[in-house]
Amino acid sequence: MMPLTTAVPETAEAAERSEAAAPAPTPRPEDLTFTPVDPDADAATVAAWLTHPAAAFWQMGHLSIDQVRDYLREISDDGAQAGWIIREQGVPLAYAETYDPARVLLDEVFAAVDGDLGMHLLVAPPPHDPAARRPGLTSAIMRAVVDHCLETLSAARIVVEPDVENDAVAAKNAAVGFEVLREIDLPGKRAALSVLDAERARAVRAQGAEPAGAASQVPHLRPEHLAPAQRHLVAKALAEFSHERLIAPEPDGAAERWVLDTGTSRWRFAARRYALHHWAVEASSLVREDAEGAELPLDVQQLVVELHRMLGIPDDLLGTYLEELASTLASAAYKHHRGGPSAAQLARGRTDVDVAADFQQTEAAMTEGHPSFVATNGRIGFGLDEFGAYAPEAGRTFRHVWLAARREHTLLSTAAGLGEEAHYAAELDAETRERFVARLTALGLAPQDYLWLPVHPWQFQHRVAVSFAPELSRRDLVVLGEGGDEHQPQQSIRTGFSRTAPERSYVKTALSIQNMGFLRGLSPAYMRATPAVNDWVAAQVRGDAFLRGVGFEVLREHAAIGFTGDAYHRAEPSSDQQKMLAALWRESPLPLLPDGQRLLTLAALLHRDDAGASVAAALIEHSGLAADEWLAELLRAYLLPVVHCLEVHELAFMPHGENLILRLQDGRVVGAFMKDIGEEAAVIGERALDEEIERIRHVVDDAEAAQVIFTDVFDGVLRHLAAILVGDGVLDEESFWGTVSAVLAEHERLDLRRRRRLDLRAADAVHHCLNRLQLRNTRQMVDLQDASGSMIRAGRLENPVGG
Known part of the structure; x- marks a missing residue:
């Protein structure tokens, strides 16, 4: 039986139809009475209401009267829930539920506070006779339920979670003042988590309606x-x-x-x-x-x-x-x-949804764009609607716009053994592929003359449809329509994770907004060798017994595409306009995740919830380990693989918080995935490389190689984590850095064929500064062709694990 509290509760659409009929007296909220549901007496009535098509969002129309009776008894006997029959002069008009969101339904997704009360509402179906229908009935019932929750039950705030597709209930909720906080995954639905507090309910009642237009679009700007x-x-x-x-x-x-x-x-x-x-x-x-x-x-x-x-x-x-x-x-x-899950909820993870939904809840919950940068969410170019649609914190999904790009001006590169046909078959469902072919054929074009390229909707609207007007007009580019998959924006804002088929690849596209010192484009020239680079890196990592032993893996960017048939590429000087039309596909971690494990971005370890609690401290508590033992396991999965790749393979990654996805089991870190390989991995020595991937070679000396650890790991992640754990009283600073030192010593003692042995015990290291880069040039922080040479230094930092 589908529990009622996991279904979407409303029949407003049917009631709206009834309100359009012949006039009849409208009940006043004070004329309606609330009595606790009697499972034996009320089961038949509620069951009849549930079978009506207007109650489809309850997902319970298939239940028998006996099953509904059992369910109502379950609600009545549960101290965290209550059912209510709403009557007018003894005639039942609706059924409502109230529940404690800290204990029921939202206990893994919402940080409820004292005074929060969840609510569901089911209104009786309208009479068949239009003359018997009563305009305003649902609205009156809704107002009465709000009054019952706030006044009779003394709630400080009402919480509801209707299905995002239930437009009728969205209108009814808005009419009484509910504000949508964010979209969330619940069993069986995607829900619009919404709240209404007593002060707002009174204000909306007094003014007669919820503010419309622009006034309703910025509830956060208060x-x-x-x-x-x-x-x-x-x-x-x-x-x-x-x-x-x-x-x-x-x-x-x-x-x-x-x-x-x-x-x-x-x-x-x-x-x-x-x-x-x-x-x-x-x-x-x-x-x-x-x-x-x-x-x-x-x-x-x-x-x-x-x-x-x-x-x-x-x-x-x-x-x-x-x-x-x-x-x-x-x-x-x-x-x-919009609030968010508590640190404890993020640490425990979701048990009521699949691993992908759990992973994406954390991705959307992050509040800190980067632990070191001050201006982290510039996103210059996004408007208000686009922020709500495409910002990762909104937690919504979007569909890419797909273009057909003339093959002679476009390069699709794939991983070894993949190939064009297999790639598109894996990333697009059959119906979508057939639709794309039909679109080209209907235009009199030969489908075999084109490759298919995904574009972010913002990029299509603001860049492609304007800046590539000549190419669209001459059919070098053809708009195919939206793809079939819903993608959720990641903290790396131009990357989308498929919620439709989580085993499919991430899709990363050019997004020409200004954010954190860069216009977020993608270079077709750079994309050309991306799959080959990833194949080579993956071979090094997957062929290494030590890395396999500590659970370290890479997520390959196995396909990339770029269009160059435009005037910007015919012009000799390089420009941002040459980076407006390219994309890549990166492996999803889901097919590589063992059973019983979950995923968490490394950035989450530096996250604090609205109450100031840290995810790192909550994970340690959840794991049952001593803090230093938990930290050591994290470092073996994160720090040691980065050191190992530098010393054994002369392979450098960019190991900051957004580029690492941790594998967790019962709160313990058991492995990690490294991503963003094509743009940020580098070979730092003279080892042999195929000419195709020679561009990733950036030879540096040992001191600069060690700076990868000092700058990106010690300064970029661990100093923040240390302050969190020390500040929370979880671990003292000496023990924190002592654990880092001890874990490094484990690797130092290994008998390995090292290409380099880095001095991570030096007394101090160069202090590379990130904000100084952005402050110097907020439009382009570094020259990507010489990132090391672009760095700004501010003296030296004492090494906390120095010998």
Whole structure:
């Protein structure tokens, strides 16, 4: 039997039809009574309502009266749920359920707080006789249910989760003031998690309707959501600018109290300092004062304006950086508004949905774009609707627009043994492939003359349909329509994960928005060798017994495509316009995941929920291991493979949080997948390479090779994780870095044929700075052809595992 609380509860569509008929008296909410459901007396009535087509979203129309009676008894006997029959003068009109979302249905997906109450509503089907139908009935019942929850049951906030396809209930919910927070996966449906608090319900009732148009599109841009976003981002700016020695706060009297005087404002705060010159700023302690000591609002843009000379931002780029900060604030306010799973929920994972849905819940829940960068969610080019559709935190899905690209101007590269036909058969269902062929044939074009290329919907709307107008007009490019798969945006915003068929590849496409110092294009020239590069890297990794033993694997980018039949490629100078039409396909981790394991992005280990709890601490608790033992397992799956690849294979990855996917079992890290191989892997020595992949060779000396560990792992990930675990009282700093040292020693003792032996015990290392890069040139942080030469250094950092 399908539990009622996992189905979508509403028959508003039928009621709306009834309201369009002949007039009849509309009940007042106060005329409706609520009595606890009586399973024996009410089962037949509720069962009859459930069989009506309008109740299809309940998914219970197949149940017998006895089965409904058993279900209602289950609800009545459960202390976390209750059923109610709603009557007018003794006549039953509707059935409602209330439940504790911390214990029922949403307990793995929603961080419920005291006073939250879940609600479901089933309205009786309309009479067959139009004259007997009553306009406004469903609306009156809905208002009565809201009043019952808020007033009689003393709820502070009502939570509902209707199916995203139930437009009728969405309209009814909006009419009484419910706000959609985000889309979530629940058993049997994709749901629009929505909330209504008492204050908002009263306001909507008083004004007669929910605000329409633009006023309803920015519920996140309110003081209660922006204030914590400002506080967090100011704290992060002070911490990271101090870490990079751009600013130097002074002691402010008491221990661990600091002040930064910009000449315009004084910024006072509490902070602890850790290894690697890490500043852990306590956001709640932040105070900004004017010259007379009067308190001023916290404002990260104002902080940058006051510091911009010290930060080295060119005058002509200051506005761009401030715009990226504004966008980052808007994103953070949205994340605060939509809420998210608690750290404990993310650590435990979902048991009510499949592994893919569990994995993607975490992906959408992340609130920190990058642990070190301050302006992390620029996304200049996205509008409000596009933010809601394509930002990973919105948790929604989209379909790629597919183009047919004339073969003579297009190159599709595939992994060895794959081939064009097998590739498209694996990534597109048969109906879609047939539709694409039919489209070309109907236009009088020969399908064999074209290759198929996926395009992000934003890119099609804003770039392809405009910037490639000549190519579309002469049929060098042909619009085929949407693909069949729904894709969910990843933290790497231009990459989509197939929710329709999770075993299919990620699809990464060009997305020409400005974000974190780059226009997010993809170069067709660079894509040409991507599958061959990935084949070679995968052969090194999969052929290595040590890497197999620690559960380290790579996700190959096994196909890539790029179009070059445009004026931008005929022009000699390189330009961003040459990177607007390309895509690649990367293996999904799902087919490679052993039974009983789940997936979690490495970035999640640095995530804190709205209450300030950390996922890392929750995972340690869930694992049952001592903190140092849990950390050691993480390092064997993450740190040691990166070191091993550098020393044994002279192979460097970009091992930051978004590029690693951890494999977990009962809270313990048992392995890892590395991704983003084609653009970011490099061979750092003179070992033999096929000419086709020679572009990945970037020969560096041992000291610079070791910087991969110092910069990307120690400084980029572990210093943040150390501060979290120490700050949470889970592990002291000495034990943290002592565990790192001990795990490194395990690898140092191994009898391996090393091409290099890196000195990771050096007393100090060069301090490479990320924010300095973005501040210097927010439009292009580094020259991708010489990333190492583009780095900005700020002295040296003492090595916490130095010998």
